Amino acid sequence: MAKVTAKEPKKVKKQTVGMKILTVIFTIVSVFYVMPIVIVLYNSFKTNEDISRNLFAFPTAESFNGFANFVKGMTFGNYPFWEAAIWSLFITLGGVFLILLCTSMCAWYIQRSNTIICKIIYYFCIFSMVVPFQMVMFTLSDTANKLKLITPWGILLIYLGFGAGLSVFMFSGFVKSIPIEIEEAADVDGAGPLKTYFGVVLPIMKPTVISVAILETMWIWNDYLLPYLILDGEYRTIPIHMQFLNGSYGQTDNGAIMALVVLSIIPIVAFYFACQKYIIEGVVSGAVKG
Amino acid sequence: MFKKPKRKLYALIFVLPTFAAFVIGFIYPFIRGIYLSFFQFQIVSKTKFVGINNYLKAFQDDSFLRSFWFTLGFVVVSLVLINLIAFFVAYGLTIGIRGSNVFRTVFFMPNLVGGIILGYIWHQIFDGILRNLDMPSLVTNSDMGFWGLVILMCWQQAGYMMIIYIAGFQNVPSDLYEAAKIDGATKGQLLTKVTLPMMMPSITICSFLTLTNSFKLFDQNLALTGGAPLKDGIWTTRMMALNIYKTFYGEGRSAKGVGQAEGVIFFIIVVAISLLQLFLTRRKEVQA
Structure with missing residues (x-):
């Protein structure tokens, strides 16, 4: 573990061995962290049977469904x-x-x-x-x-x-x-x-x-x-x-739902990357005063 | 600024819109909620005064009691886990390692997605894992439902609390550490005698937020398990918020008076526990 020193987060300091190990660990954790969203993303391009067969498999030539889920999702659920x-x-x-x-x-x-x-x-x-x-x-x-x-x-x-x-x-x-x-x-x-x-x-x-x-x-x-x-x-x-x-019991169409999940997450992620600084400041000031 | 003759006019312009909406959206429903908890009714135009009967019924209702203990267990586990994870991640991200900002961005991201969608995503993930292991689905085992909810909430909330802890770490004045080091403090002493006391305001806020968020949890609970499995007539993974909702609107029993009484009890519990928590952690705060 690196030693406790004054915190200056913006400046990246000389990396000790401990800090390098920590970077590697955080990188691995980050990959797992975004996995749920990535999994939904690539599943939205798979057919329903392939989604229920193995959620974690990447789309292959056979399981690839193009944008059919997205097209279906637009009017799904009446x-x-x-x-x-x-x-x-x-x-x-x-x-x-x-x-x-x-x-x-x-x-x-x-x-x-x-x-x-x-x-x-x-x-x-x-x-x-x-x-x-x-x-x-x-x-x-x-x-x-x-x-x-x-x-x-x-x-x-x-x-x-x-x-x-x-x-x-x-x-x-x-x-x-x-x-x-x-x-x-x-x-x-x-x-x-x-x-x-x-x-x-x-x-x-x-x-x-x-x-x-x-x-x-x-x-x-x-x-x-x-x-x-x-x-x-x-x-x-x-x-x-x-x-x-x-x-909607029994009629869940996971392909269509996942396509819609992707569509509803995209604007949020775009908003996040555009205003990240303000979002983080907003959270902090809301908490300090709240 | 607001002088006598026109004062009332300006009160109308500045305060009235918010105040009127506040009365409609909060004060009136709140007072009427307390009032109606003493009545038996299906629709509000036909009420019958029953005194504290609704409260007695609520305390005898097994599904209400079950939801209370389930919620309490969930609150304790998630309070400890979320704050521990967030605290140490925030610490790791403030010592100047490479990529700190990228990690911070990634860990906060789940908070922007709504509870309904998160619940759906994790339901699919858990079921996908269990299916690959040839195990029954998430909604058939209440223990798995409990831990599934804990994992979901840690994944979502740890990033939010991490942001607050990072701000806390950055606000600890660096000369405190230098002074302590000159006095010969060890690393352990630095942590327990300098960092922790200086971090108490952040710890107060984060534990308050995780406590109330977990107690009031609804969307994630509804979308992840919906309370399943049903065992001996009781939905075993229903938290209090979802249970009250179902008492009002679900399963045809429609005992709205009892539901309202449960709402009042829920409100009192949330207020009491948050006040207790604020009292306990505020006591430990120090002035810089």
Whole structure:
């Protein structure tokens, strides 16, 4: 084992024997780590019989099925996959936008006006982060039904309400660190709260906006139970669609499902490689403040 | 900033949208959930007050008790394993070995994929392995279902916690180590007297996150085994979240009042255990 020294991760230091061995070990582990996803990737090109015969065998000339699984998957389960993908995208983008706009404004007002009611709202937000979804699952879907919030538009409001806790908390933490003098200067110049907010405060909050956006995107895009219970049957998101295909008893078509798994992972991986720096910063700041 | 005459107007603009959604999406369902847990009902328009009967029934319900013990076992095992793995991997990736950033990228990746899809992928992998070994499928043995879920969660969550531990390691000031070395501390002492105390905030956060994530686990449980196998009328690998869900919506018994009472109990357990955990680990934190 290499010795404990000051940590400077960006700089690669002179490699001792121990460190070289560690690199080899991590390389092997990494290969195993991505295996499950790689296996699904090459199985999506195999015929169903070959998938169930041996999952781990690479496609051969006989077992190679071309893009047949992908073609079949697009309409498999009596629901077009692209429609689920569009609803997922719409709900994620809409929900995240709404959460960022509304909760950042709310957090700023709460921190700056500091009345008793504001404090109560703040503590309720923290409290809501611990409550398990099953506690409010039934009453929430009942409420959504009565208020006719069972469309992809309506569910955005539910996401704003249910996602408010973490984001109000994170924005509040950041607002506390902004010197109030900056805002007062803008106010003296006659800007008024709305102009001050959009012209001065929001640009300062950009790092937190990105972190919250990342965390809420990861949550809403992958969320299964909330949209499943709330959305009307004619709308499916990708997780709802995948669980539907997986759970359709006896008729599971693994080739088609694996093709769809590949299709739904590709955008995530692309997103990951494009914004990796922000994603990792988002996770860290969410944890440190959470 | 918000002065008297127009203060109410600005409260409307800034706070009302979030507050209204918060009431609809959380506060009202939460309060009504507690209220309804004292009623017997199939549909909300026909309720009958039964006092604490739903709670008594929940505690006599074998499948609820089974899901509690199954969840507790899973939480303990995954809490320990995920944090140990993440801690040592993070340590290995902060001593400056070649390829650290690549490894970090790889280990975090599973967190971006949703629980339903991960559950499906691992179900296929486990069944593929078991089939090659001529063993019965994952859903026929509750022990295998348990360890399958543990492996899935370690694979997914270790990368997330690793990110937090890496940030923790990077925040330990290097002069602390130098001072300790000048004082003649051994490697073991450096670890137990410098690194560990300085890492306590990260350990608090990571154990809090793994604890609550594991307790609330639903998607992975549903997609990996769905609670199978069924033994003596009890789904043996159902965790609490899935069990409550099935009490509400599954298997025709539709005892919604009991389901709601189980939801309240679940909520109290999660809050109590997270508070206890925060109290225990916060006590060990030190100031730099």
